[in-house]
Amino acid sequence: MSALEPTIQTAEKRAGWAWRPFALTLPALVLLAAVIGYPLLTIVLRSLSEPEWGVQNYAWFFGAPVNLAVLQRTFTISAWVALVCVVCAYPYAYLMTAVGPRVRLVLVLCVLIPFWVSGVVRTLSWVILLQDSGVINSLLRSAGFAGIRLIRTQTGVVIGMAQVLLPFMILPLYSVMKGIDLRLVQAARSLGARPSRAFFTVYLPLSLPGVYAGAIIVFILALGFYITPALLGGPRSTMLSTLVQTQVLSLLQWGRGGAMGVVLLVTTFLLLALAAPVMRSRHREAGRR
């Protein structure tokens, strides 16, 4: 037996594929195939086969102006959310790198607390804040202003979504900013650049990978948002997810709903593929250090 063991080991090495680690991942992979792989395959097949085989459902989706309007709106809202997140996260993440450990802990907690609060409850609080008889409007009215319409508008949806997604922007941005060598900025200063020039020509370009990474993550997550637009939005701020749900649950149009779902899925993966090189290069740089 003991004479056999080394032989087995070398055989394993020669094959370059040890079966034992693979066996450990097997239960997870089986569940993944059953609960993610098979359902997604079902949706793709249904989009191509109901009511009959062909690309009719895709033709319908891209042929109807209403659908294209929703698709465009989904992109517009997601882009706004990403923009709001970049603008809010940049100074915040920068401050996180510039303060002492105690204040940094408080800032980190402020980012992480929302992660821990139930998503539905957070959306509920936005309903309470934004509704016509809500906090913002009653404050405006008591200050003598006219109330403004926030709920069931695109603005309301963007405000709510940006708050939910902001942590996904702050954290990658902070991890990039933390790694920026501030001596480069000092060098620029010592060569006579004014602080603003040093910022725009040295610091900002170095922080851009973090901005890209965060913005793409936020944009992708925003594309698939369902709960927030459903509760804060109205008929004129419908996003793609809501349309998918209506087709499947209310109209029982599995083919059309499936086709929309596939469009959403493919867009998401294309954007991820676009983002991967940026994130990988960041990873490599971090490794070098």
Next chain:
Amino acid sequence: MEMKPLTRVVLGLVSLLVAIWLVAPTLVVVPMSFNGNKSLSFPPQGFSWQWYENFVTNPEWSTSFLNSLKVASIVAVLATVLGTLAAFGLDRMKARPANLLRMLMLTPMVVPGVVLAIGIYAVYLDARLVGTLPGFVLAHTILALPFVLIAVSANLEVFDRRLETAAASLGAGALTTFRTVTLPLILPGILSGLLFAFATSFDEIIVSLFITNPYLKTLPVQIFSSITRDADPTVAAVGTILLCATTILIGGGMLLLGRERKGRL
């Protein structure tokens, strides 16, 4: 980077506003939960405990809460076991297949919720799993798996494999080595994975909305349908309870962690 005083003040103010924007909105559910009227309008009128009472006594609310606890507990255990096994497997594999499999296992995080939901709904309709406990558990487990995988993998990455070799060279069998050396060292990762898995399941709504039926509802589904149906302040009471529970959990965890660190010094 040095800053002018004015820049510093502006930066601080903007960040303060962002921090308030992140944390404060959720707190609005607290005053609303003591509303005397059945309305979610601001400001609340009067004071009463009736919405908390309703949460406890109304079977619609209490059952959905218990359902969520049940599902999330099973999911936490199942996802932690599967995720920890997978993390070990990936850690001991060659880099190329490991990266590929890891990417596959993280897909549940990036697939848009609704797409996954209609897919699972379609499959569950055929398999008669809609509105069943196994149905909820399976769907939530796969959604929680990535979090366990990330937490445990992060711990394995800094784990020194030579410790295992040392234990083995001193005569410990594979199981003893795992139990006395490996497990205690990666336990923090496993525990945080467990917590994340529980939270993911307890909070999951999109897939749940599709695979629910009147016989089995989870708390988020109940909250969602209550918000869309009428302005029942019970949702605010539930929100306040959840807020308190998470605060105690995180606060307690941080205190424990802090004490442990101090104890080590």
